[in-house]
Amino acid sequence: AQKITQTQPGMFVQEKEAVTLDCTYDTSDQSYGLFWYKQPSSGEMIFLIYQGSYDEQNATEGRYSLNFQKARKSANLVISASQLGDSAMYFCAMREVYQTGANNLFFGTGTRLTVIP
Amino acid sequence: EADIYQTPRYLVIGTGKKITLECSQTMGHDKMYWYQQDPGMELHLIHYSYGVNSTEKGDLSSESTVSRIRTEHFPLTLESARPSHTSQYLCASSEYTLYGYTFGSGTRLTVV
Numbered sequence: 001a002q003k004i005t006q007t008q009p010g011m012f013v014q015e016k017e018a019v020t021l022d023c024t025y026d027t028s029d030q031s032y033g034l035f036w037y038k039q040p041s042s043g044e045m046i047f048l049i050y051q052g053s054y055d056e057q058n059a060t061e062g063r064y065s066l067n068f069q070k071a072r073k074s075a076n077l078v079i080s081a082s083q084l085g086d087s088a089m090y091f092c093a094m095r096e097v098y099q100t101g102a103n104n105l106f107f108g109t110g111t112r113l114t115v116i117p
Numbered sequence: 118e119a120d121i122y123q124t125p126r127y128l129v130i131g132t133g134k135k136i137t138l139e140c141s142q143t144m145g146h147d148k149m150y151w152y153q154q155d156p157g158m159e160l161h162l163i164h165y166s167y168g169v170n171s172t173e174k175g176d177l178s179s180e181s182t183v184s185r186i187r188t189e190h191f192p193l194t195l196e197s198a199r200p201s202h203t204s205q206y207l208c209a210s211s212e213y214t215l216y217g218y219t220f221g222s223g224t225r226l227t228v229v
Contacts, residue, residue, distance in 0.1 A: 042222075043223040044220060044222040047219070093217065105211070
């Protein structure tokens, strides 16, 4: 089963508008971390925001916020006041604490966001 | 200022050549990873390491090999490059915590 599901292959948003990128996850662990990364066309992976499974408040980092709904196993990224520079691929990821192997960061398939002037 | 460095950034090379992609980190992280990613697609783990002298294959089968002789250095080698190896290769490192990975800038490899 997929650990991370991103159902939106592509999204468009008008400049200065807000946009929500969806992410659902699957885990039976109680301790885990949720992440969003941005990948511009240049290829590097840029860490945006982190949410721990025990955090009661939604994480925020500037224009980025993570809408964490634990019961629904959902971790959507909200970008407010979109800018042209936000056009990129966005990956949701989850890390489980009790995985014994090093491969314990699971990525979704990504959402390509395009900001329209 | 990057804490994890990958070189070269871009590489175009002929079929059959041996290549080594370099990855170094200055954070003292024990865990390091190599991912392969085709343009606009998901990341696939090809190698990882728990620490010095520890290397394991990832989920995606790869003809490449890795070594971990020093904590900070995790190079990836292709003995004989083929056009099917054309891809982006991303190196990352992490601590044993709930926090995420730190990625390098990637190497875009083209084999002609």
